[in-house]
Amino acid sequence: MCAAGKRWGRRERALLWCVLVAAWEAAWGQLRYSVPEEMPKGSFVGDVAKDLGLELPALRDRGLRVVSEGRTQYFSLQGQTGHLVTAERIDREQLCRMVEQCVLRCEVIVDGEMQVYGIEVEITDINDNAPSFRDAEKQLRMSETTSPGSRFPLQDAQDPDVGRNSLQSYELSGDEHFSLAVRAGPGGDQRPELVLAKALDREEAAFHELVLRASDGGEPARTGTARIRVAVLDANDNAPVFRQAEYTVRVPEDVPVGSALVTVAATDADEGLNGQVKYSFNKISDRSSEIFDLDSDRGEISLKDGLDFEEISAHELEVQARDGGELFDTAKVLITVTDVNDNAPEISVRSALSAISEDAPSGTVVALLHVQDRDSGANGEVRCALDGGVPFELRSSQGSYYRVVTARELDREEVSEYNVTVRARDGGSPALWSSAVLALRVLDVNDNAPVFAEARYSARLPENNAAGALVLTVRAADADWGQNARVRYRLSEGRVRGAPLSSYVSVQAETGALYALRSFDYEEVREVGLWVRAEDGGAPPLSSNVSVRLVIVDENDNAPQVLYPPPASSSSGAGWAGVELAPRSAEPGALVAKVVAVDADAGQNAWLSYELAKATEPGLFRVGLHSGEVRTARFPLARDAARQSLVVVVKDHGRPALSATATLTVVLAESVAELLSELGSAAAAPGEPAGSLTRWLVVAVAAVSCLFLAFLLLLLALRLRRWRRSQLLAAGSGALRGVPASHFVGIDGVRAFLHSYSHEVSLTADSRKSQLRCSGGSCCDTLPARPPPDEPAPLLGEDPAATAPVSENAPPLLVSIHGLIVVPVGGKRSE
Secondary structure, three states: OHHHHHHHOOHHHHHHHHHHHHHHHHHOOEEEEEEEOOOOOOOEEEEHHHHHOOOHHHHHHHOEEEEEOOOOOOEEEOOOOOEEEEOOOOOHHHHOOOOOOOEEEEEEEEOOOOEEEEEEEEEEOOOOOOOEEOOOEEEEEEEOOOOOOOEEEOOOEEOOOOHHHOEEEEEEEOOOOEEEEEEEOOOOOEEEEEEEOOOOOOOOOOEEEEEEEEEEOOOOOOEEEEEEEEEEEOOOOOOOEEOOOEEEEEEEOOOOOOOEEEEOOEEOOOOHHHHOOEEEEEEOOHHHHHHEEEOOOOOEEEEOOOOOOOOOOEEEEEEEEEOOOOOEEEEEEEEEEEOOOOOOOEEEEEEEOOEEEOOOOOOOEEEEEEEEOOOOHHHHOEEEEEOOOOOEEEEEOOOOEEEEEEOOOOOOOOOOEEEEEEEEEEOOOOOOEEEEEEEEEEEOOOOOOOEEOOOEEEEEEEOOOOOOEEEEEOOEEOOOOHHHHOEEEEEOOOEEOOEEHHHOEEEOOOOOEEEEOOOOOOOOOOEEEEEEEEEEOOOOOOEEEEEEEEEEEOOOOOOOEEEEOOEOOHHHOOOEOOEEEEOOOOOOOOEEEEOEEEOOOOHHHHOEEEEEEEEOOOOOEEEOOOOOEEEEOOOOOOOOOOEEEEEEEEEEOOOOOOEEEEEEEEEEOOOHHHHHHHHHHHHOOOOOOHHHHHHHHHHHHHHHHHHHHHHHHHHHHHHHHHHHHHHHHOOOOOOOOOOOHHHEEEEOOEEEEOOEOEEEEEEOOOOOOOEEEEOHHHOEOOOOOOOOOOOOOOOOOOOOOOOOOOOOOOOOEEEEEEOOOOOOOOOOOOO
């Protein structure tokens, strides 16, 4: 463009004009440059980066490129400088034949921004072509009777250059009989004519040699010549005459090859050879000569190659009719090609994304399309649309450009890939259409947290498990993709019985497998609650938690533990020992003793059953299956031994069942003396007199009786004090009116609620401690019993004097006396 400005006027004014125009066009996204033709490859055209206001570093990041119309790319963009340069040697005459102004259009596309900038490059002409004649030699035939002043059309010279570089003048040399006249044609072209200046005489000269020279206006000028040979003939009276001076015909571009388009006709009044007319093209372009054929005898113009409205819409021909006497006439034939909808719309993807992030905002440009139809009118009107069912829409941009943009936010988890079909349909009848498919992959964004397969997890783990045992596996899925979908598991912080949770269980980070790190004991930990966190690999990561309930399942790993009778000393051997009193007058079903046992297990493993495994008299006693109560099964007989030994087996219901044994000694006696005698004989050590043991038993019973009487006196004093206070506060005490008098005993004028009661005294031969316990199950209408403390306090204090030597092998004795006071038998304390 600047080069053209230099040619149009003064240099400074042209330069200023170029700058102003370039700035105005750049502001509207349109740049215009000019470059002479035939420039070598890589020649500078324009500074695109500067004119568009783009920074060079940004050009490399955004991806700037040039796209030219057509298959050949005539320009390229230098990424380092931002300069537009020629990519091929450009021949203006080849590109823009018969066009005054040759303009090549291209677009600069910024891929990163999906922006397009139009560029027009005018290819200026240089004088690289000399005028040329179609026929280097031309032969004319003239009758010697031709009158001076007659004109004969000559063939035109062709110069593909334009402007001053095109054909400017003709010159004729060689003979005085002829001169040259140049007539302007309808299109402003110059048409040379040969003028007969002097009458011809065949006897003087049968031939005349002429030279026609055509010159252009270039610097330096180029010329072309054609030789003309004029043959002088005998007299020929009449020349052919066309019926029409101009023939006009309109043909569609899809007319078949070989079709006759028009027929020209000329008549000659002569007869014989002089009346025979032959037709030929007198003036025709190179391209038209390839398309049309002329029948020299009939004057029929037919099609020998296909027409293309988009290439040439009109053809102008000149036909000459010549008779045998070389007289001729010319006529013009104008063939207009009408458009037919023979071109489908063309969709060119100028720029497109292959992948888009799923969090891209609505309106993000996905592709830049260029749509054109080479037809004209309604046939060239194109309507574009997208196939339905995709979250994209088509927006018209500048010129023939369209943008494919997102209509809403995308969700990769819903659709990960799209094949967007763009369809273009023209306005012809029938309409032609074409399509293009855009393949678009949706890139993942970490917008989904891991989701566990279950809302909560629970597992049952048998106790005494092996360390490292697999408990359960938690699984979480992440709808994202790649690193964003990679899930890792870890335990949330917590404590179990004061210890860190991580010392009890662990979770495998990759698989979510939960392992027990230690052996669990149901009796210590029955349930463990924890939280497992699943975290993906996104940035920032997303996570979710799930609760896990670990239930420890009890196993039968604890044998029953007998609480009563108490265990025997280690020196007495394995098992349990105790002494109970049963009167010989006891009726069947009378309670003798009760075996009390517990099991540390739970459920079925802690269900206990009792059975009598061994007895001195098998039929004398029975044991309750579930209660452990030892009762008489019949009346004791005189022949029954005074001392009965019972072995009771306590079993749980585990698999396999575990058991424990309790050994009871039941003494059949009617009086205390018999009991003490029996006990004394049983507990005495070898070589020790029995009377000494009896004496100590009497002392113990007396001491216990004294303490019990002191306790009764204290209790009566407290009751009396309460009774006196109630007399002061109320008219009388009605609280005891409903109690029968037979239930009271008078002591010092004070009524005491004292009916029947039972004492249980534990006597051991090797302990300094004795214990007195009132059995609630065998008392009726007695004073209310207070709950025992954690460690039952003995009602009878320790008696240091009651340390008479007793055999260390003597088993502990337990005596139950109804209505009696029992004194423990002293013995040596076992270490």
